[in-house]
Amino acid sequence: MNLPMSPMRRRHCFLIVGFIVFLPFCFFNLFSVPDVTSEQFLVQRIAELQVKLQYLESMYRSRQEDLRKLSERVELYSTSATGGDNSSSWVISPNYSELRPEVTQMIKNMSGMVAAQGLNPPVMLRMPSSYHFLPHLLDDPSSLRLAYLLSKGRTGVSVVLGVPTVKRDKQNYLMDTLQNLIDGMTPEDIYDSLIIVFIAEVDLEYVLSVAKEIELRFSMYVESGLIEVLSPAASYYPDFDKVRITLGDPIERVKWRSKQNLDFAFLMSYSQPKGTFYVQLEDDILAKPHYITDMKNFAIEKTSKKEPWFVLDFCQLGFIGKMFKSAELPWLITFFQMFYNDKPVDWLLDHLLYTKVCNYEKNNDVCKREKAKMWIHYKPSLFQHIGTHSSLKGKVQKLKDKQFGKIALFFPHVNPEAEVTSAIKHYKQYTLKRAYLGETFFWGLLPQPGDQLTFKFTSPIPVKRFHFKSGNAEHPSDKFYNTTVEVLPVELPSNAPVVLSNMTSDGYVVVGKFESSGIATGTVDDSLGKIQALRLHVHSDSDNWAILSEIYIQDELASR
Ligand SMILES: *[C@@H]1O[C@H](CO)[C@@H](O)[C@H](O)[C@H]1NC(C)=O
Numbered sequence: 001m002n003l004p005m006s007p008m009r010r011r012h013c014f015l016i017v018g019f020i021v022f023l024p025f026c027f028f029n030l031f032s033v034p035d036v037t038s039e040q041f042l043v044q045r046i047a048e049l050q051v052k053l054q055y056l057e058s059m060y061r062s063r064q065e066d067l068r069k070l071s072e073r074v075e076l077y078s079t080s081a082t083g084g085d086n087s088s089s090w091v092i093s094p095n096y097s098e099l100r101p102e103v104t105q106m107i108k109n110m111s112g113m114v115a116a117q118g119l120n121p122p123v124m125l126r127m128p129s130s131y132h133f134l135p136h137l138l139d140d141p142s143s144l145r146l147a148y149l150l151s152k153g154r155t156g157v158s159v160v161l162g163v164p165t166v167k168r169d170k171q172n173y174l175m176d177t178l179q180n181l182i183d184g185m186t187p188e189d190i191y192d193s194l195i196i197v198f199i200a201e202v203d204l205e206y207v208l209s210v211a212k213e214i215e216l217r218f219s220m221y222v223e224s225g226l227i228e229v230l231s232p233a234a235s236y237y238p239d240f241d242k243v244r245i246t247l248g249d250p251i252e253r254v255k256w257r258s259k260q261n262l263d264f265a266f267l268m269s270y271s272q273p274k275g276t277f278y279v280q281l282e283d284d285i286l287a288k289p290h291y292i293t294d295m296k297n298f299a300i301e302k303t304s305k306k307e308p309w310f311v312l313d314f315c316q317l318g319f320i321g322k323m324f325k326s327a328e329l330p331w332l333i334t335f336f337q338m339f340y341n342d343k344p345v346d347w348l349l350d351h352l353l354y355t356k357v358c359n360y361e362k363n364n365d366v367c368k369r370e371k372a373k374m375w376i377h378y379k380p381s382l383f384q385h386i387g388t389h390s391s392l393k394g395k396v397q398k399l400k401d402k403q404f405g406k407i408a409l410f411f412p413h414v415n416p417e418a419e420v421t422s423a424i425k426h427y428k429q430y431t432l433k434r435a436y437l438g439e440t441f442f443w444g445l446l447p448q449p450g451d452q453l454t455f456k457f458t459s460p461i462p463v464k465r466f467h468f469k470s471g472n473a474e475h476p477s478d479k480f481y482n483t484t485v486e487v488l489p490v491e492l493p494s495n496a497p498v499v500l501s502n503m504t505s506d507g508y509v510v511v512g513k514f515e516s517s518g519i520a521t522g523t524v525d526d527s528l529g530k531i532q533a534l535r536l537h538v539h540s541d542s543d544n545w546a547i548l549s550e551i552y553i554q555d556e557l558a559s560r
């Protein structure tokens, strides 16, 4: 049987692939880009292809592994079929011409001895696999299956973003995180990336509700294949009540960090074949604009300078913003499986690197230096935490990355002159008046049903459009919920197509409302004529305070 391609043929195959990708680019480059930058560009492009090649090779290796398993089985089957009776002899006709002459001579001299028959026995060494470290996976044949998958099957991208998420008692920032991740992408990034949301829960009802929300909120990106959603089979997890207490931690903490290790291993295993680089994220983060391009360029720069690396670190916190070559993820996955019950995930990453590069006999400074070469920090940070509540109950997460810098918390606009009143009490200096003038954002305490924020125009104007954004980067949950946008026309023309249900008892017309994204945006029908006032009308009470980070009322004259 001639199974896997020889290494030589494989190399040729890759060279040809590389050549095909590379050749048109050379021509393009020759004729269109000035010389000095073109060389730099070329070096970068080669580096990019190198990493891609490494990724393709790792993909090839897993196919090879499949073949190997298959051929092992075939071989065992055929020997047991033909050599069944000769139980004392395990020899599968050794190929004497492959052996050195001395060895052949030795075998001849040993003829008649049982010891001589020990060549090429059909015994296959069994190396430990995941099942050894996670024996509970054997209890259910579907333990490594997915319970849920929403996917368009996108593969071969440059950057895969892994976003694990769990049910939280308090605020959930997943939707805001996804919105922010997409907002920070360039159009090219959107085609060359993949966001994989791993819902690390076994409650299918919850999984489906999150998947539904993602599909509704980001239908375009789910449709184009940018976003995937998945969840594991319940039998993927061991009985966490039986974890060993380690590091003297309370049991709840041991359970939480053990599960996190297994979650990361699952997400990484699923993500590994999808793209060249993998970046570990969390579900409560903010990203800087162009973060994908910045990460990609940094990785390629390191590769083109022939600086070997294992982790590129784009955030100083925990396990956020760590980039790996997908081809090297199996190192981490296996490590997490081996020690999931022993250490938190970020410690394991550190230990793995320690094991890889540190010399036990040299001092700690040498080790630190060696690790820093393989674990490279990028500054300023590209990611920041937004949550104040960690998913571990009661543990308030206050860690912020100081390297991230300032974030825009509001977006000022020039608005028509108006008298501004708010029934919601403001916090500190965050008044509605200042927010309307674009000096800050409005931050109000716990809105109550019936509360109104009113903008009464100095002179009535024909309002064309309005755009209100609630919540901001640091407090994404401080949104307006169940709140309508209403306008008060000077007089309602008889031809206005206003449905009766759109009229309030005090003469306002409902023209829009805040969506779950925290945004209220829309146009006002011309037929309503001049408008005296516009208001935001709250209909339910809220567990959150409310922020208005963007107020934009556009009259007919203003142009965008
Ligand atoms: C057992 O081995 C002998 C010598 O190698 C061979 O002649 C014989 O046919 C074998 N028997 C079977 C059942 O394969």
Ligand SMILES: *[C@@H]1O[C@H](CO)[C@@H](O)[C@H](O)[C@H]1NC(C)=O
Residues within 6 Å of the ligand: 095, 096, 097, 098
């Ligand atoms: C034995 O090995 C030689 C050299 O590797 C090879 O040319 C030959 O085909 C092999 N014979 C058998 C029966 O496998």
Ligand SMILES: *[C@@H]1O[C@H](CO)[C@@H](O)[C@H](O)[C@H]1NC(C)=O
Residues within 6 Å of the ligand: 105, 106, 109
């Ligand atoms: C063959 O085996 C005998 C006895 O075991 C030994 O004396 C002799 O040197 C061996 N010959 C060779 C060529 O190995």
Ligand SMILES: *[C@@H]1O[C@H](CO)[C@@H](O)[C@H](O)[C@H]1NC(C)=O
Residues within 6 Å of the ligand: 497, 498, 499, 502, 509, 510, 511, 512, 513, 525
């Ligand atoms: C009536 O209100 C809805 C929102 O509640 C809005 O979408 C619609 O445009 C309004 N109709 C008019 C004529 O303003």
Ligand SMILES: *[C@@H]1O[C@H](CO)[C@@H](O)[C@H](O)[C@H]1NC(C)=O
Residues within 6 Å of the ligand: 449, 482, 539, 540
């Ligand atoms: C909004 O508030 C109204 C009035 O209190 C209530 O009837 C309605 O169910 C609320 N809608 C949502 C989505 O909470």
